[in-house]
């Protein structure tokens with residue numbers, strides 16, 4: 041039986057965080073054995089807010105290296121830059137023309153982002169349509185994402201169904217794949233909001249390329265609660281900060297919450313934070329070593345990107361051609 045197809049991506053803002061790693065990339069690496077996977081660096085998506093061109097150029101290389109350093113294999117998977125496959129922008133336009141504005145008005149991420157941005161552009165508004173194009177071009181069966189992308193996935197499914205009904209079946213209807221644990225890693229300083237790589241305060245997030253010293257400092261300063269016993273127990277309602285730290289520990293170690301509670305019985309928050317910092321540092325050590333090696337050979341990175349983009353285009357062109365033909369365009 042043919043392998044099922046997986047597609048996922050991350051936008052090139054900041055550096056990948058522990059949230060991206062736990063909510064998404066951790067699952068991507070596990071899926072590469074079983075599925076036919078497309079992992080994309082969403083550089084076009086990052087243009088929805090101003091990017092310094094020199095920094096963006098560097099960040100695209102850095103993101104590609106971060107993907108590989110996390111264990112994604114460019115021989116087993118297709119790992120590419122969105123801007124290298126022009127079919128994304130083309131399918132996005134066709135989908136834009138069947139997207140009701142009412143659906144985009146309901147996108148919570150747009151509402152949140154537009155509140156923080158003074159200049160709201162059309163790209164930010166139609167961002168989920170480009171995301172739908174990314175997914176539908178490859179006829180993805182599964183899309184491994186964190187919880188924050190769920191609504192965008194629902195829109196993708198609606199657009200695919202709407203196109204299929206109007207013009208004939210061109211798209212597979214993709215399913216989101218959201219991990220049971222760690223689908224929403226929270227900010228270290230404010231556990232009521234999501235850990236975000238574009239957060240202005242670096243204390244709120246851990247980047248996968250933060251030094252061990254920075255990681256330890258940030259975890260030690262993470263907000264917990266004022267339980268006088270400082271008991272290590274998973275209680276999402278009353279101990280949000282600790283629950284977040286325990287989730288990170290659980291995903292990285294593979295230990296259940298019960299095991300963590302048992303192992304840290306009678307210990308204080310400070311003790312748990314030291315253990316967590318050691319676990320995060322040791323988990324990221326091989327990633328950071330591999331990242332440094334990859335970044336030292338830019339020519340090799342670029343040649344991998346180009347070869348992978350060719351493989352992505354081969355698949356993308358088939359879908360786009362079918363869509364254009366169904367729309368009645370002259371091929």
Ligand code: TYM
Pocket residue numbers: 047048049050051052059060061062063064065082085170171174175183184185186187188189222223224225226234235236
């Ligand atoms: P991005 O770059 O914000 O995040 C990349 C992935 O990481 C997940 N994630 C988190 N998971 C758990 N806890 C967190 N705090 C956390 N923060 C982020 C996200 O859910 C995502 O899975 N629009 C997308 C990128 C994109 C995409 C796509 C994704 C573009 N095209 C096609 C899937 C399919 C984004 O900005 O993700």
